[in-house]
Amino acid sequence: MGQDYYAILGLTRSVIDADIKKAYRKLALKYHPDKNHELGAPEKFKHIAEAYDVLSDPRKKAVYDQFGEEGLKNGVPEGSGESGAWTDGYTFHGDANKVFREFFGGDNPFNEFFDGLDGDLSMGFGGLAGRGRKKQDPCIERDLTLSLEEIFHGCTKKMKISRRVMNEDGHTSSIRDKILTITVKKGWREGTRITFPKEGDQGPNNIPADIVFIVRDKMHPRFQSEENNLVFTAKVLLGKALTGCSVAVPTLDGRLLNIPINDIIRPGYEKVVPGEGMPISKNPTSKGNLIIRFDIEFPRQLTPEKKTLIKEALLS
Template structure:
């Protein structure tokens, strides 16, 4: 053969399109680009579909154009709608891109005070990283810092891109932390508002009183209530709720709900006095 290399490339006229594509893929799977450079013996045909030799003159791109109809050897292996399909080339898929591992999600449990003030949480992860030789790997720890912004809500997602296990034939997974708000002993939360339930007896419900509520930042609010407290009554204190993450200077409201404790029993005299008071 001298300095020339030969690759059987001419297609039998009687072969179907499916036969042609199958033969093309089988040839490239077996020999790859190096096979095109070094040459494939002409007797390695596929069911007689390859008949004549092709002389290689040192231009693999030209070979690809002739062999596959373009510079991309994967061009025939797309779905009919144009999307990528997995052809199983050593972890490669579609147009030759590596697959990324599925995201890894972990809950991040935060106290309501953390979401009110904002804070920094440091999370230690252990992951597999590739060594310098590019073939072996080892387990190493890494610290991820999460800057919690005031006003973040339940379900907020913090994404660390490609911080998962490394491998020679994959893109590391993204690590995602999902905010989960811990239960608070005094407050519950609705969007940017804080809800507080205050216990009072029937006497206070029917007369005026004042109440003290400690806020999440340690202040003591003194709130007067001059209305009659009924079952659906609420007291709204503007601007004493949660900060908004887009603008922490803007805050929701504190909404106070009431639980009225009724006496378990009354004496005859007590009932008479109540009747007299309610008829005034």
């Protein structure tokens, strides 16, 4: 037989959310291992935390009420069940102190709560003398992958999120979708962070997390970005590397640059074309540079006659 979460908290199935909070508050303070040194108190404290973790969450509670602990932990069919899809099974994370901290607020609320406390452990929903504080959930980070063209020109991205939202009754919640709009500015660098405050899951005892999108560069077929510069690698034959050539570079805005190379292209040589890189985000009318690097293609073989000509040209 599975655990009876209601019995663990001393409740009946007709309870409301406020009753669940009150019961957890009383029992968590009573059986906290720092206060209660009786044998079995730590295990009791953990069971209390798991029971609250389930019953305080409307989705988990609904599954538990209908299917019991087995259905909650093994998963149940979604919707009508005809699609063959099952919900993910629930597993308690095992950290009873984490539940305690999140409920009361602060990293170490326990010492404060027990100062001068004895006898009856019941109290109002605000905690002792209003010390129960909501704590904001850790921020949620997501990648925002952008092409160089999107960063070069700027664009608008629509990001769909699903989050838990409290219903008007203040006790239950539901999952709703929301569209977050990101206006991508010209020249944003990889690592730029865009924050949407408090757009995470809502709950009765938490401050919703901030959602943070972090810009990541999408691999480009022609260019690499280095800060505000664009790097283009040109393949040239050894003969042209020694005698001069012209490099054609298709730009991100549809132009074709023909860059003459009059210097000898030696290992490590770079050609810098000013103002043909990425826009600078703080001043989009200015741009970084285009840096042309070279991949010199050597001949795979030479005839004796060509070897002689090269020796005469290079060694004379």
